[in-house]
Amino acid sequence: MKPRGWLTIGGRKGWATAGLMVLGLLLLAPAVMAAGGEAAPADYRGFFGGDSRLIIWIVAQVHLMFGAFVLGVPIFASIVEVIGWRTGDPRYDRLAHEFTALLSAAFSTTAAFGGLLVFALIGLYPRFMAFLTSIFHSTYYVYSLLFFAEGFTLYLYYYGWDRMRGRWKGLHVLLGILLNMWGTILMLLANAWASYMMAPSGIDKETLRFVGTTWQAVANPLWIPLAIHRFIANIAFGGFIVGAYAAIKFLGARSEAARAHYDWMGYVGNFVGLAALIPLPFAGYYLGREVYSASPVMGNNMMGGAFSWGFIIQAVLIGILFIGGNYYLWAGMGRIGGAERYQPYIKYINVILLICFAIWLTPRNIPLTGEEQMALGGQFHPLLKYFGLMSAKNAAVNFIILSTFFSFLLYRRGNKGRTRSFDEHGLGAKIALALAAAISILVLWWYARNLLTLDPKSLDLSADRARYFSLPAYLLLGQIGMVLLTGVLTLRDRGKLAQALFFASTTVASVFVLGVYGFVIMEKANPFLRNLAVAQWLMVMVCLLWNTAIDVLLFRGAETVGGIRWGQMPARSQYALILLCVSIVMLMGLMGFIRSGLREDWHVYAVLQDTSEWAWTPTNAYMARVVGGIVLLFLGLVAFVFWLAGLGEKEEQEEVRAPT
């Protein structure tokens, strides 16, 4: 693709930019006009006499989605570039480059929406903006400067791609990392404003006035939890968008080679998306937990009040993401010679996934009407209510993740035959295995020790409750034993058995034993529940790490029984990729609504009240309509931007080699 400046007026892109600007001006006009006619500064203004909240909602959400895209995709591109650089496989480099091209097009749209958002906020919510500005004004300038840095680095990264091949590649990779650094700091700043609105810090408790420093306001209790959650979600978002892009290209491809390329691209996108999706529930759990700590009232609002239905929709969407991702992997096994051997397992994984989702979906605290309560015989279903509890849900999520990982391992070994003896891999492999074992053991040991020395007082529990801490600690220690045992088995060429054993012990310990034990804890030592969740999660994560390590070493240089026929994928698998992309965009819209809506009628929670006429909590019907509209708007814009970016591209499908 020939580099062409996005802002050069005259090209088609130039026209598009001009169009966007005119659109922006048109949208801003009413705010400007309204200000002209006022005798005194207003607290709120209507939008053409319409619903200001709705305008902010739409603009902010679309801006955030584009923001997620321009933050997530560079992370994706950077990783892929490094892989291409280290393995010398040109496909990766080409993929990273292709996506950076899309990025530079999306960048200006993101900025345009950001500008629109700020102007709309100043115009429609002046009092609130004055408040926010009074606390955060110094961060605004840093933000703008970072924006320059981000933009320049991006253009350097993109336009320097071809020149910096070969000797300069390392520097180019560094540029990519720098780009991500700027992006992450940008996100951290904007996050500070949003999280401050949920959990303001530096406020005098009695007078409710801000008495702190800007830094105290930035470092509010939800700042980092929200940032971690967003950072991971952005990667997943980037991955699934890449997947959908590849799917559309695949469906429209005319040559075998192009189909092979886009099939492979879709696979990489899905892989990155799923990999990021795996830790996401835990980042969400951490965020939710911190919301509870910051304000139990807000926390209850979230899980037990007006927003609890939103979490059921969320569970459905996440369910679709995991099932869709798994489905795509299974469909992909069709293109791998030899994978038939593993097909029978898939129906069992399916059943497990479905059961887990049913549990995950079961609501706990749903505000029900009188009639419904009558029908259910109380507010809760007598049996199902246990499935609605956090403990059951945690177990279910862990099981889902383990199953997805299992699918992935099956996919990986699809075309692998007899493995080599471990001794043939040499000393390096042994060191790598020992290292992975050491990390696994360290993590398990660290938390087990933590639990054994935990002071019940720190959880507001009486001293005799300490005995409830020991079971998870012993299970963690047991897992250490399993790491050692399976390590020895791997060295003795029983690697597959080792993997199966470790899978089994993790599932039993973290899903079944601790899942059931969670109910006991709930009754006897409720506050300990979060530590229990961490123990479960660590076991699962160690299982992922340790099993991957064994897998990589085990199948190194293994006999292949069939090739991967890239491009031989049914069209429905590509629709699965589209489904994943649409679902994660909807998910983001939904969760954006919940995050913002949790504040109810407060701009800044419990400090600055929203006294405008739009300060009511929307119903789910209203929410779904608005979010649905936002999703279509965003996807439409993305398609448009991709189309624009593709205009300069020549038909270069011929040069695509079928990947091996």
Add this chain to the structure above:
Amino acid sequence: MRRPFLGVVVFTVALVLVFVWIGEVITRVSGEGERRSSVVITGGNITPEAGEAVFWGKGKCSTCHAVGSRGASIRGPNQGESGPLGMPIGARAEERARERARATGKPFTASDYLVESLVDPGAFVVQGYKNEMPNPMRPPIRLTLEEVKAVVLYLQSLGGNVDLAAIGLPAGVEAQAKAAAVVEEWTPYLPAVQGDRLGLRADPRHYSGGSVLHRYPQEGGRQYRGGSRQPGGGSQDSQSTDP
């Protein structure tokens, strides 16, 4: 290229429509669309029934407390018979009051305990629970004095004696409630002007006339004298002054 793209568009729109439909169904099933009548409590109708409405509504008590088999929240102790000590809160309060009297050396009635557990929830923390109950008189819940009294009446009605006259609010709470109502008004906070670390700005008190914001809380709402704004953001350089 064209045909497959059309298929993708149709598929996407269909997915979004399903999403919208789910929202629609949820709203119908849960009845969230219907406006719940908010009870306005005045001096005249401080009753256990009004308190019940507060408990299950505005006060958000039910998001943490169940009452017997009604509700299922578990963050706070059940206020019915299945709660701590095997007694409903009205009766339990008597037990607690004796304990509090021993601990503080001051006389404590059951009503005193109930009031204390609302306006100073951290003073006594029920065993096995975290000290995380919010003071419902403060933001974000902000019950009025009448509403607090009503909700105490409701708690009394759960196994205790309903007696409005027995509810004495500690000194200071009343003043606190009044103060909370006033603080609602926010005034711009300008660290640079107040701190003026660099000494670059004129003393804000020297600003006069048009650009200074004035507030008259007693008249309700914000009002401003003079509407003129200086170029370069007059409202930034101005500071509110309380009359």
